[in-house]
Amino acid sequence: MPDPVRHPSHLLGYASKAWRNLGPLVAAAFLALVVTLAILAPWLPIADPLDADPSKRIAAIGTHDLWLGGDNQGRDILARLIWGARISLAIAVAPTLVATLVSLFLGIAAGYHGRWLDHIIMRTLDVFFAFPLVLLAIAIAGILQPGVLTEIVAITVVLVPYVTRVARTSAGQVASQTYIEAARASGASVGALLLRYVLPNAAPPVLVYATTLCGLMIVVGSGLSFLGLGVQPPAADWGAMVADGGVVLRKAAHATLLPGLMIVLAALAFSTLGEALREALDPRSNRRRSS
Amino acid sequence: MTALASAEELPLLDVKNLRVSFHTAEGRLRAVDGVSFSVRAGRVLCIVGESGSGKSVTAQAILRLVDAAGAQVAGQALYRGRDLLQLSETEMEGLRGDRISLVFQNPMTGLNPAFPVGEQVAEGLRLHQGLGRRAARARAIELLAQVGIPHPESRCDDYPHQFSGGMRQRILIAGAIACEPDVLIADEPTTALDVSVQAQILKLLKSLQQELENALVLITHDLGVVAAIADDVMVMYAGRVVEQAPTEILFDKPLHPYTLGLLSAYNDGGQGFEPIPGQPPVPIDLPPGCAFRDRCSRATDACAAEAPALRAVATAHVVACHLVVGAAQ
Amino acid sequence: MLLFLLKRLAALVPVLLGVSFLVFLMVELAPGDVTTLLLGPLASEEAKATLRKTLGLDQPILIQYAKWLEHVLGGDFGVSIATSRRVVDLLAPRLLATVILGGASLALTIVFGVAVGVITAARAGGLVDRVTQSVVLVIGNLPPYWLGLVLVFAFSLQFRWFPTSGMRSVSGNGGVTDVLNHLVLPAVTTAAAPAAVVAAMVRAAIIEVMGLDYIRVARAKGVPRRTIILKHAMRNALPTIVTIIGLQMGYLFGGALFSEVVFAWPGLGQLLYTSIVGRDLPVIQASVLAIALVFVLVNLAIDMLNRALDPRGQHA
Numbered sequence: 001m002p003d004p005v006r007h008p009s010h011l012l013g014y015a016s017k018a019w020r021n022l023g024p025l026v027a028a029a030f031l032a033l034v035v036t037l038a039i040l041a042p043w044l045p046i047a048d049p050l051d052a053d054p055s056k057r058i059a060a061i062g063t064h065d066l067w068l069g070g071d072n073q074g075r076d077i078l079a080r081l082i083w084g085a086r087i088s089l090a091i092a093v094a095p096t097l098v099a100t101l102v103s104l105f106l107g108i109a110a111g112y113h114g115r116w117l118d119h120i121i122m123r124t125l126d127v128f129f130a131f132p133l134v135l136l137a138i139a140i141a142g143i144l145q146p147g148v149l150t151e152i153v154a155i156t157v158v159l160v161p162y163v164t165r166v167a168r169t170s171a172g173q174v175a176s177q178t179y180i181e182a183a184r185a186s187g188a189s190v191g192a193l194l195l196r197y198v199l200p201n202a203a204p205p206v207l208v209y210a211t212t213l214c215g216l217m218i219v220v221g222s223g224l225s226f227l228g229l230g231v232q233p234p235a236a237d238w239g240a241m242v243a244d245g246g247v248v249l250r251k252a253a254h255a256t257l258l259p260g261l262m263i264v265l266a267a268l269a270f271s272t273l274g275e276a277l278r279e280a281l282d283p284r285s286n287r288r289r290s291s
Numbered sequence: 292m293t294a295l296a297s298a299e300e301l302p303l304l305d306v307k308n309l310r311v312s313f314h315t316a317e318g319r320l321r322a323v324d325g326v327s328f329s330v331r332a333g334r335v336l337c338i339v340g341e342s343g344s345g346k347s348v349t350a351q352a353i354l355r356l357v358d359a360a361g362a363q364v365a366g367q368a369l370y371r372g373r374d375l376l377q378l379s380e381t382e383m384e385g386l387r388g389d390r391i392s393l394v395f396q397n398p399m400t401g402l403n404p405a406f407p408v409g410e411q412v413a414e415g416l417r418l419h420q421g422l423g424r425r426a427a428r429a430r431a432i433e434l435l436a437q438v439g440i441p442h443p444e445s446r447c448d449d450y451p452h453q454f455s456g457g458m459r460q461r462i463l464i465a466g467a468i469a470c471e472p473d474v475l476i477a478d479e480p481t482t483a484l485d486v487s488v489q490a491q492i493l494k495l496l497k498s499l500q501q502e503l504e505n506a507l508v509l510i511t512h513d514l515g516v517v518a519a520i521a522d523d524v525m526v527m528y529a530g531r532v533v534e535q536a537p538t539e540i541l542f543d544k545p546l547h548p549y550t551l552g553l554l555s556a557y558n559d560g561g562q563g564f565e566p567i568p569g570q571p572p573v574p575i576d577l578p579p580g581c582a583f584r585d586r587c588s589r590a591t592d593a594c595a596a597e598a599p600a601l602r603a604v605a606t607a608h609v610v611a612c613h614l615v616v617g618a619a620q
Numbered sequence: 621m622l623l624f625l626l627k628r629l630a631a632l633v634p635v636l637l638g639v640s641f642l643v644f645l646m647v648e649l650a651p652g653d654v655t656t657l658l659l660g661p662l663a664s665e666e667a668k669a670t671l672r673k674t675l676g677l678d679q680p681i682l683i684q685y686a687k688w689l690e691h692v693l694g695g696d697f698g699v700s701i702a703t704s705r706r707v708v709d710l711l712a713p714r715l716l717a718t719v720i721l722g723g724a725s726l727a728l729t730i731v732f733g734v735a736v737g738v739i740t741a742a743r744a745g746g747l748v749d750r751v752t753q754s755v756v757l758v759i760g761n762l763p764p765y766w767l768g769l770v771l772v773f774a775f776s777l778q779f780r781w782f783p784t785s786g787m788r789s790v791s792g793n794g795g796v797t798d799v800l801n802h803l804v805l806p807a808v809t810t811a812a813a814p815a816a817v818v819a820a821m822v823r824a825a826i827i828e829v830m831g832l833d834y835i836r837v838a839r840a841k842g843v844p845r846r847t848i849i850l851k852h853a854m855r856n857a858l859p860t861i862v863t864i865i866g867l868q869m870g871y872l873f874g875g876a877l878f879s880e881v882v883f884a885w886p887g888l889g890q891l892l893y894t895s896i897v898g899r900d901l902p903v904i905q906a907s908v909l910a911i912a913l914v915f916v917l918v919n920l921a922i923d924m925l926n927r928a929l930d931p932r933g934q935h936a
Contacts, residue, residue, distance in 0.1 A: 124638075126635050126638070127635055127638030127642060128642075130636075130638070132874055132911070132912075134873065134875075135873060135874070135877060135911050138877065138896070139908045140646065142892070219761070226763075226878075227881065228897070242766050243765075245769070246769045246882070249769060256766070256770075260766035260770070264758070264761055267761040271757070381844075384843070384844050385842060387839070387840055388843075393840040400833035400834060401834055401837045403852055403856065404834075404856070406855070414838070414843065419842060463837065
């Protein structure tokens with residue numbers, strides 16, 4: 001028997017398996033760190049994010065005691081990133097949560113009840129699907145008064161159709177299972193049926209989808225802020241910071257690069273977590289045992 | 292050790308000590324563990340075994356179609372003296388379908404649904420013999436007729452889903468023999484088909500073989516197929532060869548306990564595997580000794596200690612069993 | 621096929637009605653009283669009431685919608701509050717600019733997405749594949765507005781290869797090459813994330829097809845690997861690939877919107893942005909409607925393409 005030479009893909013197989021397990025941990029740790037810093041922002045020994053010092057305008061990284069430099073108005077970028085995290089994360093997570101709750105309700109109603117209720121709900125949603133997601137978000141946010149609440153409302157409205165569609169498919173599949181029929185036959189009330197049987201079984205794919213959506217909504221939400229539809233100056237938020245930095249791009253690229261980097265990392269983190277969640281919850285995971 | 296004692300002709304395909312193993316999470320799986328055989332033109336060899344015995348992997352390994360990451364193939368597979376296991380992929384691509392063909396056991400899924408059957412039959416011709424479109428199509432029609440597809444001129448442009456399972460298997464065979472290969476390996480060509488259709492396909496394979504004078508290797512788990520068509524038989528178990536002999540001798544004087552079990556079941560009217568109690572072992576980290584001993588009614592301590600080697604008990608008859616010594620039991 | 625088209629067009633009518641109603645409603649529900657806007661904050665209640673009557677704002681919502689729809693179908697979107705020009709006159713050149721950007725971005729997405737997907741599928745498991753997968757993952761999460769600025773920084777400001785904004789040079793020779801020169805960065809910005817997603821999904825689709833039996837049979841016939849991927853696998857993965865590209869349309873449109881703002885590309889997206897900033901309600905309405913209409917038509921085209929490729933609705 002020839003020597004079991006290490007086939008190159010063998011090593012790569014180990015590396016990718018290591019990342020598959022490590023990646024979500026890194027992502028979760030990163031998010032936990034950002035959330036913690038964001039929550040503790042008022043008590044952290046960092047500068048005032050609104051303190052504009054003209055002498056520190058577009059200061060380079062490391063100068064004037066500014067760890068990450070100064071923005072176009074001379075404010076501490078690090079402080080603004082941390083304070084900005086509160087808003088940037090909020091405008092992604094809050095709408096996703098609300099939309100998921102609403103969508104679970106609508107989706108289960110449509111998927112379990114079927115027939116005319118399903119028809120009405122889905123046809124109404126079809127109208128929303130006729131718009132690109134970003135367009136609808138911009139339009140809604142643009143019509144209302146600019147502000148964080150506006151952003152949250154706009155993103156929530158825009159998300160509901162997408163999550164509802166997933167919830168309805170999931171609920172439809174659960175509704176056709178035999179254990180539902182059995183429970184129904186044994187006299188369970190509709191409410192109990194939905195709460196105890198349909199909801200727990202229909203929810204997982206929806207939650208996985210929602211987690212992945214969080215990543216996307218960080219990008220879209222920050223995009224709304226970038227366009228000026230969200231927080232109003234001088235409040236800090238990653239999207240608005242990207243826009244501010246764009247003005248001084250030539251001389252101080254870090255003012256744009258840094259907040260953008262935060263958006264990318266946060267989006268990647270949610271995306272990785274969503275993937276890991278999907279693989280964990282998918283019983284039909286068809287990865288071969290051999291690497 | 293080759294089972295066939297021929298001296299007149301050199302074998303077309305001569306496999307020596309073929310070993311194929313895979314890396315799995317549970318350990319090294321030795322799917323094929325030292326298999327040797329040879330086939331000559333005009334002869335039919337049947338490789339018999341349960342699923343998991345390694346017979347399909349043997350066929351795929353010969354044609355270098357074993358792709359799994361972590362798979363290792365060792366030994367020799369000599370086609371007209373050239374070791375297939377040492378050739379480059381390009382050289383293999385030249386031989387596959389042209390000089391050596393493999394027919395799989397999947398008539399329903401073996402044809403590409405997006406292309407007409409005539410095109411698929413002609414593919415080998417265009418590839419290996421450089422035939423132009425029209426010439427290849429004409430030849431494809433002939434081939435379809437040869438395998439028994441009615442109205443081949445019009446059906447040549449039909450799509451696979453327009454044919455029954457038996458027809459699709461015939462089309463696959465047509466594609467495999469298009470270039471008139473020296474060696475045709477058929478892996479369970481009748482398993483997925485109705486009993487009535489099975490006999491037709493076997494007849495087809497046999498008559499094609501007589502026309503083309505190639506060597507036919509038929510992989511099967513059905514002793515009925517063996518009885519119908521084989522000149523020589525090789526019985527595999529857990530990746531190893533347990534007995535090899537010409538068909539009449541195997542049916543007349545089987546020696547290995549496994550073969551005995553198969554034949555008694557077959558004679559009772561089954562295909563040959565059901566009544567042997569137990570399951571074949573998964574060949575990962577097998578302990579030393581005979582792989583069959585757990586299911587063998589006559590196992591002894593010697594069977595657990597050492598794996599039996601293939602020994603000739605007569606001309607053209609080899610067995611791997613401690614209990615079989617010399618030419619008689 | 622024609623029947624399919626007619627059926628889909630028929631199904632579109634209620635959707636388009638819904639879309640137009642939604643757009644109409646959005647502006648109607650916008651905070652701020654139109655009459656105050658037009659007459660100024662010192663206007664009397666009487667004057668406002670009279671104006672309201674003249675504008676038909678005292679009628680039930682559905683009547684107002686019907687009237688509005690009648691105008692819209694006749695090509696009358698009203699007059700821009702900011703420029704006092706007819707809104708519909710603003711739309712046409714903008715539409716062209718957006719179509720150019722959208723078309724170029726789509727082309728980039730398809731070409732790069734499919735190419736990378738096929739190449740990584742062919743080398744699945746190898747080093748090139750794994751590295752590319754990580755790169756693709758990151759690119760797929762890049763915000764288009766940020767990427768646009770990064771590209772401007774790198775290629776406009778540092779390397780001076782491309783202009784920073786606009787569709788044509790101010791010193792206008794204005795020819796095709798000029799437009800193309802301006803098109804590169806915005807198109808790349810718009811196409812980057814969708815192309816990455818397409819690449820990942822095409823790779824998965826081809827790998828799945830490659831595991832199928834008829835691919836094994838083709839290999840056993842001696843068909844060379846390259847032919848297997850490019851002919852046998854691709855042909856069967858094609859409907860899936862078209863579907864994948866279709867799913868990216870939303871991202872493409874979204875990316876185009878942001879790109880138009882970042883690069884001041886004079887398309888519908890930038891029009892929408894400036895009208896939002898200026899609270900020019902008729903223009904907001906018209907641009908949203910126009911973009912949505914284009915989106916609906918593009919999706920219809922993709923459905924037709926899918927249907928043409930795979931009429932039986934069954935593929936591996």
